[in-house]
Amino acid sequence: MTKSSKIPESFLIDHNEMTAPQVRKAGVQSGPAGDKVSKFDLRFVKPNVGAIPTAAIHTLEHLLATYMKTHLDGVIDISPMGCRTGFYLSIWGDVESDMIKQALIKSLGQILETRWEDVPGTTARECGNYRDHSLFSAKEYASTILEGFKES
Numbered sequence: 001m002t003k004s005s006k007i008p009e010s011f012l013i014d015h016n017e018m019t020a021p022q023v024r025k026a027g028v029q030s031g032p033a034g035d036k037v038s039k040f041d042l043r044f045v046k047p048n049v050g051a052i053p054t055a056a057i058h059t060l061e062h063l064l065a066t067y068m069k070t071h072l073d074g075v076i077d078i079s080p081m082g083c084r085t086g087f088y089l090s091i092w093g094d095v096e097s098d099m100i101k102q103a104l105i106k107s108l109g110q111i112l113e114t115r116w117e118d119v120p121g122t123t124a125r126e127c128g129n130y131r132d133h134s135l136f137s138a139k140e141y142a143s144t145i146l147e148g149f150k151e152s
Contacts, residue, residue, distance in 0.1 A: 009039075015047035020085065021148040023101040028094050037076065038095045042104060043086040044145050051084040056137030058129065061087070062121050063114060063138065067107035072100070105149060111142040 009026050024041040031037070045052055052060070057080045064087065069075045074092035081087060089100060116135050121127045 010041065018043060018047050019152075020044055020046040021145045021152070023097050023104060025095075025097045025100075026088075035092065036094045038091050038093060040089040040091070040095075040097065040100050041086065042078075042089055042100070044141065045085040047083065047085050052086075052141055053134070053137060054084070055132050055134035056141050057084050059119060059133045059135050059138035060111070060141060062119055062127075062133075063111050064104075064107055066120050067110045068103055071103035071106050101149070105146065108142040108146050112139055112146075114139075 020043045022041075022043045024043065026039040026041045028036055028038050061078070061080050064078050068078055068089065072091060072095075074095075076090040076092060078087050078089045091100070114135065119133065119135055122130055122133055124130050
């Protein structure tokens with residue numbers, strides 16, 4: 001294995017050139033048994049220009065983890081990026097970006113209709129930082145992201 005193959009794919013991309021919002025297929029990996037897993041970069045905010053506040057990204061995480069699974073079979077994980085500009089999505093199979101984008105658009109639309117009592121995992125028993133949520137801010141970002149997709 002070469003040194004460059006140990007570097008995460010996202011570190012090899014010029015983040016100054018990225019646009020947002022966008023759904024970018026970051027790669028497909030094959031497991032020992034031949035199973036394929038696709039990884040996607042769901043970029044919501046232009047890197048090095050903005051960042052989603054922690055309470056908003058935390059609530060987006062809880063909602064997207066629920067809603068994306070209702071629109072896509074085989075979702076393994078959806079996780080916020082440490083830079084807080086978006087999420088990574090892992091899914092079984094060699095999946096195309098457009099399918100992910102359509103599911104994301106539907107999920108963001110659902111977020112706009114969500115009531116606080118419908119946000120999953122917001123109690124101390126269910127969440128390791130249950131006080132750090134903002135449905136209001138999550139809705140604001142969902143709206144902005146949807147507008148950005150309409151313009152692109």
